[in-house]
Amino acid sequence: MSTCPDVDVALEDVRRGFGATQALKGVSLAVHTGEVYGLVGPDGAGKTTAIRLMAGLLLPDAGRVKMLGENPADTRSPVRESLGLVPQRNTLYGDLSVDENLHFFAQMFGLSRKDFTERREQLLDITRLSRFTDRRADALSGGMYKKLALACALLHRPRVLLLDEPTNGVDPVSRRELWELLYGLVHEGMTLLVSTPYMDEAARCHRVGLLYAGELIAEGDPRELARQHGVAASNFEAVFLALVEKRTGGRAA
C-alpha cells in the first residue's frame, strides 16, 4: 500500500526565462511536510530561480507554483507568513550589529516586544551567537553570518524554510554545525528546502532533486539513487555525472 505524503511546496511544469536564457525548462518537484529536500545542482542550474519562484518573488512564465497549497506570489495570501527565506546573497545590514539586525527583522515581521524577547533568546542560543550580539554583521565569519541570516529568517516561526546555498563559502566545521542546526529545526516540525552546489551534501537530505541546466534530471532518496547507480551515497557526484551523461549522451561535462 502506498502512502501519500502531504506536499508543502510544489513546482508543476514550471518554466521561467530571462531574455534568451531558459533558467527553468518545465520543472516539477514536490517537497513533503517535515523533510529536508535538497535542490542540488551546479552553478547556473536554476536553483536560485526555483527558490525565488517558491518564495513568490518571481512569477513563472508557465506552470504553477504552490506553497502550502497557495500561490506564494499572491500578496493577499496569509501563506507568506508561514514562509521563511534565507537568500543566497548577503541580505543583512553589514553596519548593524547582530542584535540590531534581529531587531530590524522582528519589526519587519511585526513581532510583539514579548515575543521578540523570547525568540531572540532562543535563536541566539541555537545559533550560538549569544556572545556576539554587539558585533557588526560584516565583521562576522562566513559561518556566523549565515547563522545570523538564518536566525533572522526564523524570527516569525515559519512552517517552511527555503535556504539558498546556506553552506556555500562556509568552512567545513561551520558547515557541519549549520546542518546540525537545520536537523534541529526539522525535528521541531519544520519543512526545509536547501539548495547546494555541493554533491556531497545530497546524502544529508531526506530527498533530493537534481537540477541541471534548468531541468530536473532525477528526484528521490539520495541513498536509493546511489544504490541504483552502484555507488555509495557519499560518492553522490558519481550519480550526478552518470545522470548528466545519460541526459546529454556524453556531450556535456
Ligand SMILES: Nc1ncnc2c1ncn2[C@@H]1O[C@H](COP(=O)(O)OP(=O)(O)O)[C@@H](O)[C@H]1O
Ligand atoms: N535576473 C536574471 N537575469 C538574467 N539571467 C538570469 C537572471 N537570474 C538568473 N539568470 C540566469 O538563469 C540561469 C539560472 O540561474 P540561477 O537560478 O541563479 O542558477 P543557480 O542558482 O543554480 O546558480 C543562469 O544562466 C543565470 O545566468
Ligand SMILES: [Mg+2]
Ligand atoms: Mg544560486
